[in-house]
Amino acid sequence: MKRAKITIVGAGNVGATCAHWCAAAELGDVVLLDIPQTEDMPKGKALDLMQASPIVGFDSNIVGTTDYADTKDSDVVVITAGIPRKPGMSRDDLLATNAKIVTAVTEQIKTTSPNCAIIVVSNPLDAMVQQAQKVSGFPANRVMGQAGVLDTARYRTFIAMELGVSVEDVSAMLMGGHGDTMVPMPSCTSVGGIPVTRLMDEKRLEEIVDRARKGGAEIVGLLKTGSAYYAPAAATAQMVEAIVRDKKRLIPCAAYCDKEYGVGGYYVGVPVILGSDGVEKVVELDLTEQEKSDFQKSVDAVKGLVEAMDKLLAS
Known part of the structure; x- marks a missing residue:
């Protein structure tokens, strides 16, 4: 059987570490x-x-390589290219520069690998994946953004640290945009099957949620000269695995939603079934009124980001 071909655009910390995880797991060449x-x-x-x-x-x-000819007929292309955050910068500060980079990369990809799935990692994530789909013209299910797996991993890590349990026993879900407006789902969070709300009080859980929201900024502040890369790369490799091995993983990622959740044609973090056909299904959950309100605020923030990006690219 022919090995999958995985191209990673951007050989910085996230890209090179993603290559490391993918190779070590023998996901493909x-x-x-x-x-x-x-x-x-x-x-x-x-x-x-x-x-x-x-x-x-x-x-x-x-x-x-520096030659896109070497990427020809890739099965999955991961876009990590772009400038990283520095202390004091938000993901949104990267908007104009990274939008131009993602545009240039996607124009090359659609020519050399017209049948690939694209996973966008560049920030600000939700706007970048919207731009990649627009430029590529690929079906929306074949273009997605890596954010939910990382955000959920941070959330799960902090819960495990707080309770002194294995991270393997923590199951969780987050929705919404990648950033401070992400929406945790306590109703979908459990430890060994036990709802997390039975194991810690609401105030402490909210503090953990807030730390997960700001997880990237916390690392940027500690590193001083860069941003997180081990966990983002591992999260991306998990998505690559789901596609090349047709795992049908139920995980959160930035996926195109139109009628789903009433989003109206934007990429936003939602639970999906991820397999060989990319985003094979957006899983719609019954949200509480508070979750609906928080999710709508997150969607509105994503819409504002996309509109700002479009204006910058048009100027």
Whole structure:
């Protein structure tokens, strides 16, 4: 059986670490691409990863390049390209620059890999994935954004830390935009099958939720010169796995919603079934009145972000 071909655009911390996770899990052969100005940097990182293969025990082939010709006929393309956040910057501050980068990358992808699935990681996420779908013209189910898996992982981590339990026993769901307006779902959060609301009080849970919302900014503040990459890369690799192995995972990601949840034609974080056909289904949950209100605020924030992006690109 032919191995899947996975292209990762952007060989910085997130991209290179995503290549690491994908190769170690033998999800397929990996192409790590960056802009020509980086010269041989992606080749160096790819060679370094290849030299780890006898130690870790994977047979995935890894190629570093600055030429989109090497990405031809990829099954999955991950877009991590863009400038990272610095202390004091919000994801929205990246809007104009990263929108232009994602546009340029997507124009190349649609030519070299017209049948691929696209996973966008670049921030601000919800606007970037909207732009990638618009530029590619791909069916909406084949273009998605990685955010929900990461946000949920942060939420699960903090709950496990608070309760002193294994992260494996924490199951959770978050919805909405990737940022401060994300919507936690306490009704869909449990520990070993026990509702989390039975294990901690509402005030403490809300504090954990707030930390999860600001999880990226917390790491930016600690690192000083960059943003998170281990967890974002691992979250992206999980989505790649769901597609190339047709796992039918029920996970949150930024998916196109029209009539679903009454969103009206935008990408926003929702639970989906993710498999070989990309987003195979958006799972609609019965939300409480508070959850509906919070989700609508998050959707409105995403709409504002997309409108601002469109204005910037038109100017």
